Amino acid sequence: MSHVQPTLLVRKVHPQAELPRRMSAEAAGMDLAACLPDGPVELAPGERRLIPTGVAVAIPSGHEGQVRPRSGLALRHGLSIVNAPGTIDADYRGELKVILVNLGAAPFVVAHGERIAQLVVAPVVFPAVVEVQDLPAAARGDGGFGSTGV
């Protein structure tokens, strides 16, 4: 990679936690592993569970973390994330957790160390909120929700 690489500071909340890991040089997401030292967790079809990762991070200021599903688990098992993409604030120092949901037809067992999600770090802006009586005119106006046809 030719650009300057910023740093993601990571603290293990649990000694058996896995660090977020980029699986290819330019992977957008760093995989997050489940931290389940007390044993695997089973999700029944339709069930959701808060799965700990055992790590806390300091997202670089001016950025957010997005916790996204992994496509392989989604395709093979119907596994998703209820609040996808989960939002990790740059000023959050608690343990990263993933709200997994089993949308598949079979029970899904989450094992310790299994990569269950991916963390994407993306820039955000912090606009001041200013109330106005009229918004600036724009081409689309209030057309939405299919207004351009199919």
Ligand SMILES: O=c1ccn([C@H]2C[C@H](O)[C@@H](COP(=O)(O)OP(=O)(O)OP(=O)(O)O)O2)c(=O)[nH]1
């Ligand atoms: O999938 C997620 C989503 C959030 N968080 C953590 C980091 C985030 O900074 C914090 C708050 O998340 P969010 O703002 O989405 O939740 P909320 O329901 O608005 O809680 P709060 O009142 O704490 O902001 O919870 C996670 O660990 N995983």
Ligand SMILES: [Mg+2]
């Ligand atoms: Mg919030």
